[in-house]
Amino acid sequence: MxxxxxxxxxxxxxxxxxxxxxxxxxxxxxxxxxxxxxxxxxxxxxxxxxxxxxxxxxxxxxxxxxxxxxxxxxxxxxxxxxxxxxxxxxxxxxxxxxxxxxxxxxxxxxxxxxxxxxxxxxxxxxSWAALAAMGFCAACLALAVIDLRTSLLPDALTLPLLWAGLFVNLWGLFAPLSHAVIGAMAGYGVLWAVYWIFRLATGKEGMGYGDFKLLAAIGAWLGWLSLPLVMVAASLVGIVVAGGLLLLGRIRRGQPLPFGPYLAAAGVAGLLGGDAWAKLLAW
Structure with missing residues (x-):
């Protein structure tokens, strides 16, 4: 045995x-x-x-x-x-x-x-899926805390996480491989587009390239169908937290805040959410 x-x-x-x-x-x-x-x-x-x-x-x-x-x-x-x-x-x-x-x-x-x-x-x-999910969660946890502390999302974590997502989905562990590939492309591309639209409109950088790579990694693990809900969940939680910190006087208006922790949390929620996450996607 x-x-x-x-x-x-x-x-x-x-x-x-x-x-x-x-x-x-x-x-x-x-x-x-x-x-x-x-x-x-x-x-x-x-x-x-x-x-x-x-x-x-x-x-x-x-x-x-x-x-x-x-x-x-x-x-x-x-x-x-x-x-x-x-x-x-x-x-x-x-x-x-x-x-x-x-x-x-x-x-x-x-x-x-x-x-x-x-x-x-x-x-x-x-199962092997549980072991792979543990690896994903561990990487997201490390990235979230590093971003909170330093506003950095190291390539040494985001890029291996992306390739690991494509690897595990060779067998469709969490999403079909085609969905994983499109998820990686769309995850990077969507935030890249948002970054440049915001920069051209305001002359400021709204986020870092590490956020693009993290969302690409999440797309590689969960597939492109999960990305809209990941983005919405991360954005809503980020807005609520930023609003609370602003009301408490912990941050100043216009002060940049890391987005990585909310993306990482939404990615973990998407992986572990199961039927509840699928129902939200269907809704």
Whole structure:
């Protein structure tokens, strides 16, 4: 009996595996969220140095090195202090070495990943579709948080997500392949057109190219038929959130806000929505 068959025959083990995997992946996503923008910044600095005829820095910095450490005191984090959620609670959100506060983002991302993985299992059962959906949700979660923090949607995440969507739909896992290809094209093209219409009308940039690539990736996963509802849902939620922040005085009128988190959330909703999402499409 294969491991997949064991999971299918043992529901409690399947649910436990999904949650534990989600917590572990969420812990890794925190590393991606923290380091990938820094890696991009260092790459830009190296390119500028080369253009200026300067020697670029050769200090290694990637997702694996240096090892996890406290952002404040740089002290390496012991394995027992790196257990998802549990360690943060035991340490009461502070570094074990210098007692500097540790952002609540870390346990929240881990819990969000665990919840999304459990939702994928509930939606697709023990299957390859569930595993693929977990990958999609993990990428969208990382992109949403990075965009919220930095207003960046890294190509290192959006482009592999797009190609992964086309790959899984070679077998029609979530949409027919023709729908996935058209979805990728339409997802990029629609926002590209909106960008240029807005820029020509106002002289300002309304969004970044990362938003085009993210919607193209969502189209590759869900197919072109889901794109109108994804766009409407993302736009409505974005308007409501922006209006609330404006009323609360948290932002100024005309201040740019990231659109990626709303696109990512709508994409996840489209993937996990099932019959409810299909009914909205039909309506």
């Amino acid at each position: 294969s491991f997949v068959q064991i999971l299918a025959a043992t529901p409690w083990l399947a649910w436990t595996s999904a949650v534990v995997l989600g917590l572990a992946v969420g812990s890794f996503l925190n590393v991606v969220i923290e380091r990938l923008p820094q890696m991009m910044h260092r790459a830009w600095q190296a390119q500028c140095a080369e253009l200026n005829g300067e020697a670029p820095a050769h200090e290694r910095f990637d997702l694996a090195y240096p090892r996890s450490h406290c952002p404040a005191c740089k002290h390496p984090i012991a394995w027992r202090h790196n257990v998802p959620v549990f360690s943060w609670l035991v340490l009461r959100g502070r570094c074990a070495h210098c007692r500097a506060p540790i952002s609540v983002q870390y346990p929240l991302v881990e819990l969000a990943a665990a919840g999304l993985f459990a939702a994928c299992l509930a939606r697709f059962g023990v």
